[in-house]
Amino acid sequence: MMMSRGTATMVRSVTGPMSARLFSIAAGTGSVIGAARISAGLAGSEKAVATWWIKSYPVIGARNASTVALGEKEQQDHKEETVAGGGATSGDQKGKEVVSYWGVPQSKLTKEDGSEWKWNCFKPWETYQADLSIDLKKHHVPKTFLDKFAYWTVKSLRLPTDIFFQRRYGCRAMMLETVAAVPGMVGGMLLHCKSLRRFEHSGGWIKALLEEAENERMHLMTFMEVAKPRWYERALVFTVQGVFFNAYFLAYLASPKLAHRITGYLEEEAIHSYTEFLKELDKGNIENVKAPAIAIDYWRLPADSTLRDVVMVVRADEAHHRDVNHFASDIHYQGHELKDSPAPIGYH
Ligand SMILES: [Fe+2]
Numbered sequence: 473m474m475m476s477r478g479t480a481t482m483v484r485s486v487t488g489p490m491s492a493r494l495f496s497i498a499a500g501t502g503s504v505i506g507a508a509r510i511s512a513g514l515a516g517s518e519k520a521v522a523t524w525w526i527k528s529y530p531v532i533g534a535r536n537a538s539t540v541a542l543g544e545k546e547q548q549d550h551k552e553e554t555v556a557g558g559g560a561t562s563g564d565q566k567g568k569e570v571v572s573y574w575g576v577p578q579s580k581l582t583k584e585d586g587s588e589w590k591w592n593c594f595k596p597w598e599t600y601q602a603d604l605s606i607d608l609k610k611h612h613v614p615k616t617f618l619d620k621f622a623y624w625t626v627k628s629l630r631l632p633t634d635i636f637f638q639r640r641y642g643c644r645a646m647m648l649e650t651v652a653a654v655p656g657m658v659g660g661m662l663l664h665c666k667s668l669r670r671f672e673h674s675g676g677w678i679k680a681l682l683e684e685a686e687n688e689r690m691h692l693m694t695f696m697e698v699a700k701p702r703w704y705e706r707a708l709v710f711t712v713q714g715v716f717f718n719a720y721f722l723a724y725l726a727s728p729k730l731a732h733r734i735t736g737y738l739e740e741e742a743i744h745s746y747t748e749f750l751k752e753l754d755k756g757n758i759e760n761v762k763a764p765a766i767a768i769d770y771w772r773l774p775a776d777s778t779l780r781d782v783v784m785v786v787r788a789d790e791a792h793h794r795d796v797n798h799f800a801s802d803i804h805y806q807g808h809e810l811k812d813s814p815a816p817i818g819y820h
């Protein structure tokens with residue numbers, strides 16, 4: 473990776489078993505000054521190459537240079553953020569750009585078809601094509617006491633979930649993603665602190681687990697476009713997050729191999745839930761609506777994709793999370809630490 477300031481040139485290369493990426497960004501102030509080229513290699517013929525032009529705006533004093541490409545809701549969020557975040561903003565400037573001398577650079581991206589990149593929450597080089605060929609049926613047979621404890625803990629959580637949501641799989645998926653995005657963040661945070669305490673590398677596991685958390689959060693950002701939570705469901709998320717975050721935190725402190733095994737089984741349940749979701753879609757019990765725009769860009773789906781296509785790629789993601797977490801648990805079981813085995817960064 474090479475980076476220099478001023479004309480700000482950055483070249484980064486990522487290689488891994490499932491993907492290979494190379495892109496470069498040239499940025500400065502002015503109009504169009506460079507291009508970002510991403511080449512993402514997936515298995516066999518699924519190679520995709522996409523090019524995004526980078527525009528850089530005169531940035532002094534402007535935070536989030538443009539909202540032209542944002543949807544109505546995001547524009548409103550942007551407006552609120554601008555007002556809330558600007559210490560220098562006076563009352564009559566409400567809704568206007570924040571003026572600042574900090575010079576934080578803002579770039580605007582445009583897709584190769586000329587349309588503007590809509591999302592501030594993720595960039596083109598973070599997108600990927602899901603590997604749908606992954607084995608969905610793989611299962612870790614619980615043999616040890618800890619494994620059985622993890623397995624039955626997860627199984628026992630499924631019963632109240634089934635009763636609460638019945639066959640409302642859209643809502644169920646959305647609510648479960650609020651939980652699924654927690655383990656990666658907790659594990660990544662604890663490994664981060666451990667790395668600091670011990671003055672040692674993490675083997676890439678901090679990044680891998682935080683990537684998982686972000687990927688799960690993107691599942692939530694996608695499903696909230698097709699299912700709107702009711703007030704009592706929002707309240708439930710508060711409660712569940714409070715309990716689950718702390719419980720998982722303590723579990724990870726006490727036994728990372730148990731914590732990763734629990735997540736591995738949670739992911740197996742997620743695969744099951746999304747398979748049921750697909751069955752309901754195929755039966756026509758759930759309307760196969762158009763895929764949300766955020767999903768089309770995040771998973772590089774064709775423009776005419778539907779909810780079914782989205783559920784397929786999300787399910788593939790869950791299968792990858794399953795593998796990563798069972799693998800992490802196995803590393804501990806074999807008497808090693810995670811840092812002893814290179815982390816599957818970018819494993820999609
Ligand atoms: Fe998920």
Ligand SMILES: [Fe+2]
Pocket residue numbers: 652688739742789790793794
């Ligand atoms: Fe997952």
